[in-house]
Amino acid sequence: MKTLAARRPLPPYDSASPEGKRCIWGWWAFDWASQPYFTLGLTFIFGPYFASVAAEYYLGTGLDEQAADARAQSLWSLGQTVTGVIIAICAPILGALADNAGKRMPWVIAFSLFYVFGALSLWFLLPDGAFLTGALIAFGIGLIGAEFTTIFTNSLLPELGKKDEIGRISGTGYAWGYAGGVLALFIMLLLFVEQDGGRTLIGLAPPFGLDPEAREGTRAVGPFIAIWYVIFMIPFALWVREAPRARKPGGVALAINDIITVLKSLPRRISLAAYLGSSMFYRDALVALYTFGGTYATLVLNWSITQVGIFGIIAAITSAVTTWIGGIVDGRVGPKPIIICMILTLMAVCLFILGMTREAIWGIALPEGSGIPDIAFFICGAIIGGAGGVLQASSRTMMVRHASPDKPTEAFGLYALSGKATSFLGPALILLATSLSGDARLGMLPLVFLFAIGLVLLFWVNPEGVTDPKEVSQ
Known part of the structure; x- marks a missing residue:
């Protein structure tokens, strides 16, 4: 009986050839180009800036500090919830459409425009709260662009190498993404983001005449993300070529029918169904942890954006x-x-963070002004970043092992669906827990349970993925 790997079409290039190496490097360039939307936008610059602006706005309406913080986190949660629902509904249909059309590059271009437009629009969020709702919508548009382009670029992964090469290629791609994210973050902190005195981290005034009083250095994160993406997508555009595929007429109706067929087949595809379910919960928890990590530090530990x-x-x-x-x-x-190990690690870190405040760690009182919570949270951030990166890369590899060879974009559309079908759940549960408790710290508790559900479902996942050709036939 042939394995899935044996039935998979040959990649467009030999991965060891000069053309194949350029194709892989071009594919890695996408991770480098797109990561700043998540690193700078979602987590470490714009997210905390949005939270601080929203909290100040609600303080001005007469709420006390704790209530204003909770309202700010709830508003950010609402935006991520709505965006997640849109992505969950559209992702598998778009994947099936792309497979049936035989081309993925036009979709990458189209949603890259969403990415750039959304990022550019973040500039207009003023410190007084003007454009607060507009910024939330614009951020959602850019995030939709980032997520949808990822579906189509991920679907190219099976074509880049053999089965035993995919893990290395996927992991290296994520590594380049994080490297790009950290370089972009360095640039923003050193040259743009204002301190309390209006100077950047190294004592410079924000460049290009940006006004620190209007927080223009921090607000420049949006245009910076957009320009970064356009520049570093050039290698992807020049070097990445997709394998030719036959076009299937039928449009949206055929795409929806294909998705319905796949969903109906899941009860007999136990490993795939279990993996999609597992990743649905643990990736939802991870994204929520990334999304609210920076805002948590801002609201609970009173950290500055720097x-x-x-x-x-x-x-x-x-x-x-x-x-x-x-x-x-x-x-x-x-x-x-690797997936199991990383989930356990992230659960442990979440439990530790839940017991930490500025005044105490799990009931152990700290001296006034102690720096221990700051040091502990820096360590937790390093662990979250490391474990989360490895978890995402290995999850992408596992999806390749479960993908139908002739419909990779549909598979990654389902993968996006599994990551977004309950993507509203993480923010929504944080919203619910925060609202009921009135405490931004306790709002993080639901993430532990989401990780735990994902861990249990992995019991039914075949580590080799799908190896029976009957399982991948439609």
Whole structure:
């Protein structure tokens, strides 16, 4: 009986040839180009800036500090919830459409425009709260662009090498992404983001005449992300070529029918169904942890955006190194053991963070003004960054092992669906827990349970993925 790997079409290039190497390097360039939207936008610069602006706005309406912080976190949660629902509904249909159309590059271009437009629009969020709702919508548009382009670029991964090479290629791609993210974060912190005195981290005024009073250095994060993406997508555009595929007429109706067929087949495809379910929960928890890590530090530990940025640099450096190492290990032992180990690590870190405040750690009182919570959270950030990066890279490898060889974009559309079908759940549960408790710290508790559900479902996942041709036939 042939294995899935044996049935998979040959990649467009030999991965050892000059053309194949350029194709892989071009594919890695996408991770480098797109990561700043998540590193700078979602987690370490714009997210905390949005939270601080929203909190100040709600303070001005008469709420006390704790209530204003909770309202700010709830608003950010609402934006991520709505965006996640849109992505969950559209992702698998778009994947099937792209497979049936035979081309993925036009979709990458189209959603890159969403990415750039959304990022550019973040500039308009003023410190007084003007454009607060507009910025939330613009951020969602850019995030949709980032997520959808990732679906189509991820679907190219099976074509880049043989089965035992995919883990290394995936891990190295994520490592380059984190390296790009940390470099972009360095640039923003050193040259743009204002301190309390209106100077940047190294004592310079923001460049290009940006007004620190209007927080224009921090607000420049949006245009910076957009320009970064456009420049570093050039190698992807020049070097990446997709394998030719036959076009299937039928449009949206055929795409929806294909998705329905796949979903109906899941009860007999136990490993795939279990993996999609598992990743649905643990990736939702991870994204929520990334999303609210910076805002948590801002609201609970009262960190400045610069402190959050330094936290992000430490996390991103750890991510780049560990993800590259993780990709090598993935190629040797497979993705499943790595996924299990990383989930357990992230659960432990979440439990530790839940018991930490500025005044105490799990009931152990700290001296007034103690720096222990700051040091502890920096360490937690490094662990979260490292474990989260490895988890994402190995998850992508595991999806390749479960993908139908003739419909990779549809598979990664389902993968996006599994990551977004409950993507509203993480922010929504944080919203619910925060609202009920009135405490931004306790709002993080649901993430532990989401990780735990994902861990249990992995029991039914075949570490080799799908090996029976009957399982991948439609």
